[in-house]
Amino acid sequence: MTRLINIAGLSVRQGAVLALTDVDFHIDRGEIVTVVGPNGSGKSTLMKAIIGALKPAAGRIERAAGLRIGYVPQKLHIDPTLPMTVTRFLNLPRRVSREEIDHALEKAGLHDLADRQMTRLSGGQFQRVLLARALLDDPDLLILDEATQGLDQPGSAAFYRRIEEVRAEMGCAVLMVSHELHVVMAASDRVICLNRHVCCHGTPEKVASAPEYRALFGTGTGGALALYRHDHSHEEGCGHDHDHDHPSEAAE
Amino acid sequence: MNILDNFMNRAALAGLGVTVAAAPLGCFVVWRRMAYFGDATAHASILGVALALSFNISVFAGALAVALAMATTVSVLSGRGYTMDTLLGVMAHSALAFGLVAVSFLQGVRLDLMAYLFGDILAVGRTDLAVIWGGAILVVALVGWRWSALLTATLNPDLAYADGIDPRREQMVLTLALAVVVAVAIKVVGVLLIAAMLIVPPAAARPFARTPEAMALISTLIGAVSVLGGLQGALILDTPTGPTIVCVAAILFLLVSIGNSLRIMAGQGGGK
Numbered sequence A: 001m002t003r004l005i006n007i008a009g010l011s012v013r014q015g016a017v018l019a020l021t022d023v024d025f026h027i028d029r030g031e032i033v034t035v036v037g038p039n040g041s042g043k044s045t046l047m048k049a050i051i052g053a054l055k056p057a058a059g060r061i062e063r064a065a066g067l068r069i070g071y072v073p074q075k076l077h078i079d080p081t082l083p084m085t086v087t088r089f090l091n092l093p094r095r096v097s098r099e100e101i102d103h104a105l106e107k108a109g110l111h112d113l114a115d116r117q118m119t120r121l122s123g124g125q126f127q128r129v130l131l132a133r134a135l136l137d138d139p140d141l142l143i144l145d146e147a148t149q150g151l152d153q154p155g156s157a158a159f160y161r162r163i164e165e166v167r168a169e170m171g172c173a174v175l176m177v178s179h180e181l182h183v184v185m186a187a188s189d190r191v192i193c194l195n196r197h198v199c200c201h202g203t204p205e206k207v208a209s210a211p212e213y214r215a216l217f218g219t220g221t222g223g224a225l226a227l228y229r230h231d232h233s234h235e236e237g238c239g240h241d242h243d244h245d246h247p248s249e250a251a252e
Numbered sequence B: 001m002n003i004l005d006n007f008m009n010r011a012a013l014a015g016l017g018v019t020v021a022a023a024p025l026g027c028f029v030v031w032r033r034m035a036y037f038g039d040a041t042a043h044a045s046i047l048g049v050a051l052a053l054s055f056n057i058s059v060f061a062g063a064l065a066v067a068l069a070m071a072t073t074v075s076v077l078s079g080r081g082y083t084m085d086t087l088l089g090v091m092a093h094s095a096l097a098f099g100l101v102a103v104s105f106l107q108g109v110r111l112d113l114m115a116y117l118f119g120d121i122l123a124v125g126r127t128d129l130a131v132i133w134g135g136a137i138l139v140v141a142l143v144g145w146r147w148s149a150l151l152t153a154t155l156n157p158d159l160a161y162a163d164g165i166d167p168r169r170e171q172m173v174l175t176l177a178l179a180v181v182v183a184v185a186i187k188v189v190g191v192l193l194i195a196a197m198l199i200v201p202p203a204a205a206r207p208f209a210r211t212p213e214a215m216a217l218i219s220t221l222i223g224a225v226s227v228l229g230g231l232q233g234a235l236i237l238d239t240p241t242g243p244t245i246v247c248v249a250a251i252l253f254l255l256v257s258i259g260n261s262l263r264i265m266a267g268q269g270g271g272k
Helices: A043-051 A086-090 A098-107 A123-135 A153-170 A181-187 A204-209 A211-217 A224-232 B007-031 B035-054 B059-077 B084-105 B110-118 B126-145 B147-155 B157-162 B167-189 B194-208 B212-237 B241-269
Strands: A003-014 A017-028 A032-036 A058-063 A069-072 A141-145 A173-177 A190-194 A198-202
Touching: A003 A043, A017 A043, A017 A058, A017 A173, A017 A198, A032 A043, A032 A153, A043 A069, A043 A141, A043 A173, A043 B157, A069 A123, A069 B157, A086 A098, A086 A123, A098 A123, A098 A153, A123 A141, A123 A153, A141 A153, A153 A173, A153 A181, A190 A204, A190 A211, A198 A204, A198 A211, A204 A211, B007 B035, B007 B126, B007 B147, B007 B167, B007 B194, B007 B212, B035 B059, B035 B084, B035 B110, B035 B167, B035 B194, B059 B084, B059 B167, B126 B147, B126 B167, B147 B157, B147 B167, B157 B167, B167 B194, B167 B241, B194 B212, B194 B241, B212 B241
Parallel strands: A032 A173, A032 A190, A069 A141, A141 A173
Antiparallel strands: A003 A017, A003 A058, A190 A198
């Protein structure tokens, strides 16, 4: 196993508040790791710190030498005044050949829209073009930040199936943030439950039964749908019924 | 005989120089919704003109320095308590007001003020022409060099970071280019109408373009037609040249918009 990213004691400041405190995290080659957590729990902050968009206030982020990261952002708004074909978009910021583009589009599960305008794509097509762009560099690590936001359930299920296929074909590690626990849990090797710090982590089964996780996502977690529904009503985060009595849990 | 001996030729070349720089840069101003930012930077530069006249240095240098200071200050301050919109409103109009007051202290300048507010393209000399084209080439080189990085940062800052591009640095590139364009365009269209040269040609070019590069090229073309048409129009109608150039650009934008609306309506009426 090659360690792709190792994070120790990471704290990140967003404005005046600490969005992340003392986070330990790692991901190895070929793993699928999912980060779950309520809104405002610092999931996107963690992704941004990993791609280098946010500087750590404390701690360190180590990347494997020559690590290639493919990043699919949470949402990408293209201003209607900006004309952009799919092909042109895939050529940013580096020019690539037509074959590479066709290959990446095919891997992302798309056909015959290389010449379409980005603003004319459906939500699902748009996300797959973002995925194709992330795959162009043949990445060691694919980072997806709530990549299925705005897709309906069959759409996002199809998207995640595609991600699993991509991992199987290319052998890249996948790090993803998701709200859709029921979809994501099944596909992940490890799950990290985040709420400004690492609440709990481990295999999906272990996390789903952990008290910290239940405190965040509700106790009546019999069915997947219950998880999903609860997630939406849990804007305030944990903190009330969730004591931070497991400081050593974060370190593996 | 030299073609630069004729003031109309010099005016045309000056206008084309501004267009070559303003059109591609203006595309980014439109894509990034920086229209007001461009306007504010331009308005502030009148303070630079006043300072330059009182210290007897080149107007170009004065305007460049103040435009740069203004654009940098707004970039740095935005997101710290005030929105960009409010900051621009405060700083642009303050700088314009201070500039106008400062100019009033200078003797003999009062008559010239109109030339700086609305431009005086027919009075462009050989030195002005050299400065304009020097600035234009600098801006085109800068924007051309950073083109892909600028586009990526414009699409999404996080996408840029993931590709190893620092969006803040690209913002500074645009800020610098904007200050240069403002400084060279004062003589041609004046501080009040510079933003029009940045925004109207790209807006008119949008319906024709399928890629960012095409939009930049078509904007340049539309800007060039506006400059040459405006010069001719001003000569025939005996109107102020800078505003006439902007009027031609605005009319082109209007025609394109009407044409585009008709095309869309025809497409919808086609029974598909």
